[in-house]
Amino acid sequence: MPDVIGNLLEPNEKKIVLLVMDGLGGLPREAGGKTELESARTPNLDALAVGAECGLHLPIGYGITPGSAPGHLALFGYTPTDYPIGRGVVAALGIDFPMRAGDVAVRMNFATADAEGKITDRRAGRIPTEKCAELCGLLAGVKIPGVEISVRPVKDYRAVVVFRGQGLSDQVRDTDPQATGVKPPAPKPASEKGKRTAEVAGEFIRQALGILAKQKPANAVLMRGFAELPHIPSMKELFGLKPLALAVYPDYKGVSRLVGMEVAHDLRDLDHQAEVLKSSWDRHDFFFLHHKYTDSRGEDGDFAAKVAEIEKVDAFLPKITALKPDVLIVTGDHSTPAVLKAHSSHPIPFLIHGRHVRPDAVREFGERACLGGTWGVIPGAMLMRLALAYADKLAKYGA
């Protein structure tokens, strides 16, 4: 109901901080055991929970495992299913590529193929970003009449290609076979609208393979997530906020930009994020702080390392609370249990702290502790509502 909110907005200078530990939610390693968050020693988070309202949230819905982009959209106050975002767009925005309406972006991975063209390594031995940039430079040699083509490095073996021209569409299927030992399929239209784009992508790949033929190990390319820019109203329009994103990883900057956030550049780590948070404090009223490595260690299946990342964020917390934000939310964008080595559909614990919250009985920040909190399990997009309310940014509804 963005319209209901829209009529109630009363912008003010009060500060909201959203601290996201990516993939925060977890699972116990063994029957009867604790999750990563429950295992972590988190004195600062626990102290915060005592004065907070707690609960768990579902970014998309029951049983749905969120990707990173929709998981964050929910935290930014958007119902993710109203705004589908393709992988290509997330990648392009993440590297600050100025996409326009009608452009088609697609994530491209450099890969290794054998003499027959069968894929032997879908990540080309994880070539470094510098090598990726060099190869992207070579691919500037691909020419297709009527289409402007941009090839940009992202990170390691990951790149993004943006096609600009008349009559392009995102209706094209992936060429990444998601397996080795097979030839990647040619790009195929997913509907009639995608025919020309599939031909363009096919020609791009043909020329690219020629250019890369002598390269080792990156002599092939795989494409995933053909996507057009969706129209998403900004956080300013929807919530009257002046938001700033403080993220290290490209994809999270991308999704922040998509909702009209200003994005801080070249952040290195939590300490650097805290510094910029402090120096930007007066110019914004919403701050999104993102920590990636909880998710990374979950994806690695490294339970102890994920616990350590949570403890690192806990130790960092005083740098945020010292600024006395009016509202502080701590949560994740999805669960990434180390035992699953992947995103999962489990609800994610959250706490919302501020002068106007009604503290509940939760005494520690953890999945099961939060079940005993105020909110039970709620849609992720509702957290923004609570934040706006407790920052006195919403007027009364009705007389």
Place this chain on the structure above:
Amino acid sequence: MPDVIGNLLEPNEKKIVLLVMDGLGGLPREAGGKTELESARTPNLDALAVGAECGLHLPIGYGITPGSAPGHLALFGYTPTDYPIGRGVVAALGIDFPMRAGDVAVRMNFATADAEGKITDRRAGRIPTEKCAELCGLLAGVKIPGVEISVRPVKDYRAVVVFRGQGLSDQVRDTDPQATGVKPPAPKPASEKGKRTAEVAGEFIRQALGILAKQKPANAVLMRGFAELPHIPSMKELFGLKPLALAVYPDYKGVSRLVGMEVAHDLRDLDHQAEVLKSSWDRHDFFFLHHKYTDSRGEDGDFAAKVAEIEKVDAFLPKITALKPDVLIVTGDHSTPAVLKAHSSHPIPFLIHGRHVRPDAVREFGERACLGGTWGVIPGAMLMRLALAYADKLAKYGA
């Protein structure tokens, strides 16, 4: 969001078992007392709850008492209000009657009337099914030009009539007065569309009363639930499942068939259901096991007998868990508190067990214990989502 789910389906061979104790939810007999489920000795269910996610569900909505068909539709993953199903259709499908689009089915109960036509027993002394079948045979003598009429026995005094012909409709009111000492009303159209069908049904009843005049005690008929076949997408279409229904009672086979389940025939009791479950294990990935008598004893108002039925199911549980289903849900389709002798709107406890669930603090399976579980009170149709997720049958949403 069936469409969202539709795009995420990743069918696999993992097994989901849905064990339904009909009318499971209950109420205490006296202030401060326990419900039927809380009173029952259920060591197996309690052990399962320890490793499960628990909660309660509402099949239709707050304050709405579910009939059996919508209650089950919810458990099968359908929002019941999207798919209204008439009683006649449930009855016809329950006995395997091959209904066609445009047919109108109606449940017919044999009853006893006095000399003036006033109903003295709405169930004709609960005549046995054999007698019911004999009477249905006699009613084959009813002839109405332009209408093909089928009369089939269901169980005891219950039968079903299907009218086939041009211009028929389900827009006809019941003739069952739901009381004794009164004459049943003639079938009346519920809207202009139902006029012809009301006339047909009226003529059917007139001829039937003539044929049954000398019968004792079944000398009258009452009609309930005129219904046409709804279009419901199958569980295969919606969820990619190969489901099997293991139910003893006809109505539950009927609603299973409506969602495209394969239905096991001639099942006698729980042990027989377990046998067929085992022998069908490799050919299906979703198994619906139905136990009727928890509801029956609730309807009887027999608290202790309902407790005994719950304990019987608990003792039977190891026959299911021995097969190691990937996901096991135990719940009911609605509440039938013995103190009310009827279905009620109270939420129904559930547990969902499997390798990927995040166990909560619930230590016993009961209405109030489940309130402390993960899910609070959720829509019944969401259980299917959780089952699909925990059986790894749903891909990630978005990049």
